[in-house]
Amino acid sequence: MKAVIIGAGEVGYELAESISRKGHDVIIVDRDDRACERARSLDVKVVKGNGARPELLNSLGLRPHDHFFAVTDDNETNLVTCAMAKPAGCKTLARINGLEYISTSVSTRFSNIGVDFAISPELLIAKKIANIISTPAAIDMNLSMGERINVVEYKLIKDSKVLGKKISDINLPSNVNLGAIIRGNNILVPHGNTVLKEEDKLIVMKDGREGSKKLRRLLGTKRDRKHQSVMIVGATSIGINVARLLHRRGMTVKIIEVSQKRARKAAESLSGLEIIHGDARNKKILIEEGILRVDAFAATTTSEEFNVLVSLLAKIYGVDKTIAVVKELGLKSLIETVGIDMAASPQLQTAQMMLRLSRELNPLKAISIHGGDLYILEMNVTKESKILGKQLNNCDFPNECIVGAIIRGDKTLIPRGNVSFKKGDEVILFVLKEQISNVEDLF
Numbered sequence: 534m535k536a537v538i539i540g541a542g543e544v545g546y547e548l549a550e551s552i553s554r555k556g557h558d559v560i561i562v563d564r565d566d567r568a569c570e571r572a573r574s575l576d577v578k579v580v581k582g583n584g585a586r587p588e589l590l591n592s593l594g595l596r597p598h599d600h601f602f603a604v605t606d607d608n609e610t611n612l613v614t615c616a617m618a619k620p621a622g623c624k625t626l627a628r629i630n631g632l633e634y635i636s637t638s639v640s641t642r643f644s645n646i647g648v649d650f651a652i653s654p655e656l657l658i659a660k661k662i663a664n665i666i667s668t669p670a671a672i673d674m675n676l677s678m679g680e681r682i683n684v685v686e687y688k689l690i691k692d693s694k695v696l697g698k699k700i701s702d703i704n705l706p707s708n709v710n711l712g713a714i715i716r717g718n719n720i721l722v723p724h725g726n727t728v729l730k731e732e733d734k735l736i737v738m739k740d741g742r743e744g745s746k747k748l749r750r751l752l753g754t755k756r757d758r759k760h761q762s763v764m765i766v767g768a769t770s771i772g773i774n775v776a777r778l779l780h781r782r783g784m785t786v787k788i789i790e791v792s793q794k795r796a797r798k799a800a801e802s803l804s805g806l807e808i809i810h811g812d813a814r815n816k817k818i819l820i821e822e823g824i825l826r827v828d829a830f831a832a833t834t835t836s837e838e839f840n841v842l843v844s845l846l847a848k849i850y851g852v853d854k855t856i857a858v859v860k861e862l863g864l865k866s867l868i869e870t871v872g873i874d875m876a877a878s879p880q881l882q883t884a885q886m887m888l889r890l891s892r893e894l895n896p897l898k899a900i901s902i903h904g905g906d907l908y909i910l911e912m913n914v915t916k917e918s919k920i921l922g923k924q925l926n927n928c929d930f931p932n933e934c935i936v937g938a939i940i941r942g943d944k945t946l947i948p949r950g951n952v953s954f955k956k957g958d959e960v961i962l963f964v965l966k967e968q969i970s971n972v973e974d975l976f
Contacts, residue, residue: 534557535559535599536557536599537595539605539610540604540628544628547880553577555894584610585617600894601625602628602887604887608634615643624649626649626651626890628883638656639657650887650890652887654883655769656774657879667782689734695729696731700726708739709738709739709740710738711723713902713907722932740938762827763786763787764823764830765787765789765831767835768790771879772834788809791813828854830852840857840859854875859876906965906966908966910964912973918976922953933968934965940960941959
């Protein structure tokens with residue numbers, strides 16, 4: 534099976550890297566010399582040129598069952614190239630920037646012109662930010678498993694019942710698996726004799742169909758209530774949609790926007806919300822508008838440098854949850870290690886959604902945590918897998934790897950040592966970055 538990617542920017546690069554690692558042929562097309570040069574670092578074929586030219590598309594040899602991704606910055610190019618590629622019988626996915634074309638994060642509106650799925654980066658990331666704010670402990674939720682698996686972070690405080698105890702002595706709920714411990718700047722892969730300490734952050738995987746109250750009582754963590762007051766800097770389409778989603782969930786939301794035109798437009802589209810025309814670079818304005826009292830803060834302007842700086846400032850002022858929108862994926866891992874809770878990337882979210890919609894390719898599905906040192910991987914057990922038929926405790930998984938959950942048909946298993954792997958199992962694992970290739974070899 535082959536994947537053709539038009540656009541070698543952040544989205545295209547992420548797609549190419551994930552798909553090529555599963556052994557599929559990948560062709561990536563871009564007009565920019567630097568983008569092509571970067572793409573050549575991957576094991577893929579790189580074509581420099583305009584993907585919207587019919588003669589170039591014809592030269593790519595598209596066939597039925599191939600996957601075609603149009604992910605340039607230009608909507609018209611993405612729509613046109615998908616329309617030209619569809620007669621070959623391939624599956625087509627287009628990135629659509631802005632909200633003039635579609636009103637949902639994933640749309641089939643353009644299927645009549647050959648676009649199977651149109652994906653909105655702004656709406657995808659807005660929903661992600663709103664979900665993270667609504668559930669303060671969450672790192673990433675609803676991992677491509679039909680909303681059946683949640684990954685949650687808990688911070689241990691001084692009155693936790695589990696402090697000073699070994700993990701083997703803790704009676705975790707049956708629907709929970711402990712995947713990693715973040716202690717300061719270090720990541721620990723938990724084992725039975727690991728002793729828990731105050732301020733440890735526990736990365737937990739749980740069956741999403743059950744609640745977390747029992748777990749919170751056991752860990753003695755801080756109150757996990759929904760944030761009630763949120764400040765957003767930037768009345769962009771992302772900021773407006775985050776505000777709209779949070780307002781519908783009963784939260785008090787305030788937007789600060791430096792452009793009078795955008796502030797007025799936001800006020801017209803968002804009834805019941807406070808829109809402030811002001812410059813968030815002025816600390817006095819932030820304080821006057823209540824940054825010392827808000828529960829969560831999101832910077833959603835078009836400048837990722839400003840988003841990072843103002844989010845760090847919010848953290849200094851004591852805001853519990855801070856989120857900065859960034860475009861460059863290389864910055865994401867750095868930002869999340871300097872105090873900002875989440876670097877929200879529309880590009881990464883778009884690539885991940887496209888991969889979920891392209892399950893036939895069986896691409897490497899990976900979500901990074903804690904600056905990219907720890908990954909959550911989703912792998913499939915096939916007839917060629919080395920672990921097929923083996924019990925978990927007899928498999929050669931690296932010590933730096935925890936099998937978090939197994940999806941088997943309509944069942945979710947939180948595995949113990951005696952579980953055996955079967956063909957068709959979808960396995961979710963916590964893996965340190967340097968061990969990803971060794972884990973892949975087992976599948």
